[in-house]
Amino acid sequence: MTYTVKEFAQMFHTTEHTIRYYTDINLLPCKRDEGNRRIFDEAAANWMRGITYLRNCGMPVKDIKKYFDLCQLEESEENLLARYQIIARQREAAHKKAAEAKATADYMDFKLKHYEEILAGHIPDDTNPANWPD
Amino acid sequence: MTYTVKEFAQMFHTTEHTIRYYTDINLLPCKRDEGNRRIFDEAAANWMRGITYLRNCGMPVKDIKKYFDLCQLEESEENLLARYQIIARQREAAHKKAAEAKATADYMDFKLKHYEEILAGHIPDDTNPANWPD
DNA sequence: GTATTGACTTCGAGTTACACGAAGCAAGTA
């Protein structure tokens, strides 16, 4: 099973621009068909999945590239440990982000309810941000 | 109670650069002392809290500015409804982000455990991203 | 058989949201 740029972008909920950008900077490997068009296979999809998760951790593309370079080096205890530490750090970052995102979602729930109260006429419109609660 | 740029940045876990940037683009209001230095008060802190949450929703600073402009306009049913809809949309975005961040954190947990298994010698090193599981 | 359409290509410039560093001023300390 192979995919075009368009299909690949849809699979990962991103844009064709981004996919091309990743291939151009050699972050995402791809082959070409007779017409020089990019084609992606399952292996590329696995790379892309990894990229997506690491980007969601907030990891810069340059660092992801370095990590993938490590993954493709000959295996050694040192190399393995280095990769382990990278993943451990990114796991930490991911949990931090998740907690922050949860707090934001909770606050927005509160905020929306507040607006609904105002709209229902139960409380006055006090939405000027200078008056927002702590 | 008033705050300097440095204090304000620390309060919101950001950088002085960012605080100055926000004041420069008139997103965050601030006064000046006799020495022309920025000073922030509780009202500014409330603004900044709002900015922080809305940024965490993924809202662009330009849109946040527009929202704050609405907040400071004369009150009307139309205005109120417009603000309500903005907040509703951002609440949606926040929940989406939170779910995504949770999924990422879960995946990174799995990934780290996988590495720990490898380090413990229970399974071989199969970390080449081309072999990552679906 | 030509024309048009659609999907891809490259390449260079633009955008957002900061990040950084130089150079300057003002107050406090050695």
Next chain:
DNA sequence: TACTTGCTTCGTGTAACTCGAAGTCAATAC
């Protein structure tokens, strides 16, 4: 008096896209 600290402005740099122009190529429309 010199130095340090902490701010100031201003202008450039950066990351990760994002967009648009211009070209290629194959398939369908007339």
